[in-house]
Amino acid sequence: MAFYLDMADLIHSFGVDLKVYQKNGDWVNGRYIESIAEPATVSEVLVPLNRIGEYSQMFQLRDIGAIEQYQAMWLSLGDYSDGTIIEHGEDKMIVVGRDDYSNYSNVTIYYLNAYEDEMGAAVSV
Numbered sequence: 001m002a003f004y005l006d007m008a009d010l011i012h013s014f015g016v017d018l019k020v021y022q023k024n025g026d027w028v029n030g031r032y033i034e035s036i037a038e039p040a041t042v043s044e045v046l047v048p049l050n051r052i053g054e055y056s057q058m059f060q061l062r063d064i065g066a067i068e069q070y071q072a073m074w075l076s077l078g079d080y081s082d083g084t085i086i087e088h089g090e091d092k093m094i095v096v097g098r099d100d101y102s103n104y105s106n107v108t109i110y111y112l113n114a115y116e117d118e119m120g121a122a123v124s125v
Contacts, residue, residue: 007107011075015043018074021085039087045075046088074110085115 019039025032049072072093074086084095093112100108 003104005105005107007075007105008077011044011077011107014045016046016088018042018044018046019087020078020080021087022080023083023085042076042078044077046086047073047075049073071114072112074112076108076110077106079108080110084110086110086112 019041021039022037023034024037025034027033074095080095080098082095082097086093086095092115094115095110096113097111098108099111102108
């Protein structure tokens with residue numbers, strides 16, 4: 001039995017304003033040049049993850065293998081690539097992974113980490 005779960009009303013009901021800086025690029029003389037587009041504002045769900053929960057989960061699972069940790073999850077109706085930058089208030093995060101549920105829903109879950117340079121300093125967009 002096939003089903004489809006429409007998440008649009010739920011996402012709009014619990015959404016917060018986010019600025020989305022999507023990475024774009026063009027081929028110039030045989031070289032791909034990346035650029036960041038002007039931000040679009042969307043109202044979608046941003047779920048910050050609890051650090052205590054992350055550490056607890058790591059402690060429970062460390063003997064059976066590595067786990068991936070993220071700072072937030074973003075439930076979105078849009079299609080964005082890795083490297084897309086999200087801004088919520090003063091926080092800037094970058095998309096580092098995603099789960100696409102388009103086979104049975106209209107939502108994609110994006111995994112976000114802090115947008116920082118190699119020294120751990122926050123980077124401006």
